[in-house]
Amino acid sequence: xxxxxxxxxxxxxxxxxxxxxxxxxxxxxxxxxxxxxxxxxxxxxxxxxxxxxxxxxxxxxxxxxxxxxxxxxxxxxxxxxxxxxxxxxxxxxxxxxxxxxxxxxxxxxxxxxxxxxxxxxxxxxxxxxxxxxxxxxxxxxxxxxxxxxxxxxxxxxxxxxxxxxxxxxxxxxxxxxxxxxxxxxxxxxxxxxxxxxxxxxxxxxxxxxxxxxxxxxxxxxxxxxxxxxxxxxxxxxxxxxxxxxxxxxxxxxxxxxxxxxxxxxxxxxxxxxxxxxxxxxxxxxxxxxxxxxxxxxxxxxxxxxxxxxxxxxxxxxxxxxxxxxxxxxxxxxxxxxxxxxxxxxxxxxxxxxxxxxxxxxxxxxxxxxxxxxxxxxxxxxxxxxxxx
Amino acid sequence: xxxxxxxxxxxxxxxxxxxxxxxxxxxxxxxxxxxxxxxxxxxxxxxxxxxxxxxxxxxxxxxxxxxxxxxxxxxxxxxxxxxxxxxxxxxxxxxxxxxxxxxxxxxxxxxxxxxxxxxxxxxxxxxxxxxxxxxxxxxxxxxxxxxxxxxxxxxxxxxxxxxxxxxxxxxxxxxxxxxxxxxxxxxxxxxxx
Numbered sequence: 001x002x003x004x005x006x007x008x009x010x011x012x013x014x015x016x017x018x019x020x021x022x023x024x025x026x027x028x029x030x031x032x033x034x035x036x037x038x039x040x041x042x043x044x045x046x047x048x049x050x051x052x053x054x055x056x057x058x059x060x061x062x063x064x065x066x067x068x069x070x071x072x073x074x075x076x077x078x079x080x081x082x083x084x085x086x087x088x089x090x091x092x093x094x095x096x097x098x099x100x101x102x103x104x105x106x107x108x109x110x111x112x113x114x115x116x117x118x119x120x121x122x123x124x125x126x127x128x129x130x131x132x133x134x135x136x137x138x139x140x141x142x143x144x145x146x147x148x149x150x151x152x153x154x155x156x157x158x159x160x161x162x163x164x165x166x167x168x169x170x171x172x173x174x175x176x177x178x179x180x181x182x183x184x185x186x187x188x189x190x191x192x193x194x195x196x197x198x199x200x201x202x203x204x205x206x207x208x209x210x211x212x213x214x215x216x217x218x219x220x221x222x223x224x225x226x227x228x229x230x231x232x233x234x235x236x237x238x239x240x241x242x243x244x245x246x247x248x249x250x251x252x253x254x255x256x257x258x259x260x261x262x263x264x265x266x267x268x269x270x271x272x273x274x275x276x277x278x279x280x281x282x283x284x285x286x287x288x289x290x291x292x293x294x295x296x297x298x299x300x301x302x303x304x305x306x307x308x309x310x311x312x313x314x315x316x317x318x319x320x321x322x323x324x325x326x327x328x329x330x331x332x333x334x335x336x337x338x339x340x341x342x343x344x345x346x347x348x349x350x351x352x353x354x355x356x357x358x359x360x361x362x363x364x365x366x367x368x369x370x371x372x373x374x375x376x377x378x379x380x381x382x383x384x385x386x387x388x
Numbered sequence: 389x390x391x392x393x394x395x396x397x398x399x400x401x402x403x404x405x406x407x408x409x410x411x412x413x414x415x416x417x418x419x420x421x422x423x424x425x426x427x428x429x430x431x432x433x434x435x436x437x438x439x440x441x442x443x444x445x446x447x448x449x450x451x452x453x454x455x456x457x458x459x460x461x462x463x464x465x466x467x468x469x470x471x472x473x474x475x476x477x478x479x480x481x482x483x484x485x486x487x488x489x490x491x492x493x494x495x496x497x498x499x500x501x502x503x504x505x506x507x508x509x510x511x512x513x514x515x516x517x518x519x520x521x522x523x524x525x526x527x528x529x530x531x532x533x534x535x536x537x538x539x540x541x542x543x544x545x546x547x548x549x550x551x552x553x554x555x556x557x558x559x560x561x562x563x564x565x566x567x568x569x570x571x572x573x574x575x576x577x578x579x580x581x
Contacts, residue, residue: 026411029480029495052568111492141527146496149407151506152519154496158509163521193515220516 003103004080004307007299008122012290013238015170015210015303016121018081019128021136022155022164023114026144030156031111039093043108047095049142050106066094066109072312072321079310081119083107104131106139111156112164114139121303123234125167125227152219162219167227169234170199174209174287175244185240186211192233193217200279208279208306213237249291260288267305268339272325273332278309297339305338391417393424401526409500421526477501539568 003016024030028042051057066074066087078088082102087094087110094109107115116139118131139145146154152162160166176182186196195216198206213234215226249256263284266277285302288294308317314327314334322330389399397417404413416424475484482494484502493499499506510517542565549558 024496026406026496030493032490032492033480033482033494137525140525144404145524147404147406147524148496148499148519149405149523150503150518151499151510152521152523154493154499156492158491158493158513161510162514162516162519165521217514217516219510219514219519222521226521 002101003119003121005300005303006121007303008120008124010123010238011121011299012286013171013173013241014123014234015172016119017123017125017128017169018120018167019118019125019132020166020168021114021116021132022112022153022160022166023116023136023139024146024154024156025113026146028113031109031113032156036092039109042113043093043095046106046108046114046139046143047097050097050139053138053142060099062098062100064096064098066096067092072315075312076310076316079313080307084110084115086110104135106135112160114145123169123238125169125231129165129167129223129227159216160218163221163223163226165218165223165226166214167230168212168214169230171211171213171234171237171241172209172283172286173211173237173241174283175241175246175248177206177209178248179244181244185237189213189233189237192229194230194233200276207276209283210279245287245291256287256291257293259284260291260293263288264294264339267335269336270332272328273309273335274324274328275309275311275314275331278305278331278335282306282309301338301341305335308334308338389415391415391420393417393420403526404524406496409497416526475502475505539565542568 008014008016025042025045028034028038031039031042034042047063051061051063064077066077066083069077071088071090074083074088077083077096078085080102082098082105083096084107087096087107091109094107096105096107098105103120104116104118107117116132116135118128118135120128120131148154153164155161155164173182173185176185189196193216195214197212197214199210199212200207213230215230217226221229263281267273267281267285270277282302282305285294285297286299289297289299289302308314309331311327314331315322317334318326318330391397391399392415394417397419399415399417401416401418401421402413403416403421404411406412476482477494477498478501479497480494482498484505487493487498487502502509507517542561546558546561546565549555549561
């Protein structure tokens, strides 16, 4: 079971949902004003306390020392949306505590001491929020968290103060994009208090027609209301998107079929596949699937492909540094292989711990984990699966 | 430890609250916590009551202005009356001016230091100026102790158990102490069962 592979509710439009909570320790300055000794203390204190606590911490969670990884490996994690771009760039005293199924994690060393995140497949904000809250509760029980009655949870940036909650979804909106209605849709959502960001590229030109939609406000509104508002808006958006798709298809079915067929052809047979192109084709294939034009293919396969086509991910799967052409070739090969597989044989498991050597990773202190092990033991399913 | 509210029952929950820079800790029994409407961790037997935020503040939604929010670094000036000297956070040294320029607070204390200027900031950035969501949970007393304190408590209990010849209890305590004492660099997987 894997949040980024599974098809969830409403997954024809909503690819995944995410809840992120920003928290800080009471007794240290925020990361932007920590000296490196304090930053080290914060990282050490959080990870030690978490893994020494009673319960399942050591069995179910891994500690990833982001400092010990190459920047490419960190980028691979960012491509899978497991860490933020900020954390992937240069920095120090960065850690990731991640559950084996990769659905819940805690980033340490970002803009706030702790960034709790929980991801789910499809449109499932309640589930994502619940899981994030469980982790939040757990951390509150073992660490002193900065919280104030007037301002709520205290964060470094005032855009997070209060609930510290950023609830978001990744939405696939080819219908609205095609009809050139994205810009007005985006500005409409902005007026309602939601932030919209093209996942790849700016707003109206998002490659792959993927958009991240989230709440903007975190203060003066309760978590439940915040999520309910977002859900309400998204239900309307889903309807609009589906209508737009149906409309386009009804008006010119041949053209839509042709677009889907060409995307499938390219993905099944191309020898060189740049990432941007793969994303564009994926968008057409997703659309085709939702319109019933791709019998014999499953959403899980497309999700699997999307998780693996990022440049750093491709390189990581190959196990050595590559130039752009080599990556394009490797990507093409990987996509061809995945599309050829019978849908029920597409690797589904994201259990990163399944074949870990005994006692190797769980609860290890960062300095004990040699760099080499990081590469193969990082909870990145794709690398291992593709190589087999 | 006896509940600070009723003075009768055993305190099983600890609630930490911060207001205007002052942190207070209150130890309560389950009944009083329920009465006071304090939510507690699942499984503690306390019904999900009103969160502190909701009981103190209104739940009205802020009037949202149009346009997207950018943290472009920096918070616009609010026409602060001239002649006021710049406020500085006593803990981390960040000045309000520096906060405006960078758009980032330096520490939790900054919120208190800049308190009387933050209404304007949050009204502009968030629409709302008061938190109405969840706050810190009340946590079971023994989990609220820092590891070092917990170790001291456990060691004292172990001594008592041994002197009372309650060796089974002593063995359990000894195991927990060993777990907390785990020295840096040893992998948990190598522990003796």
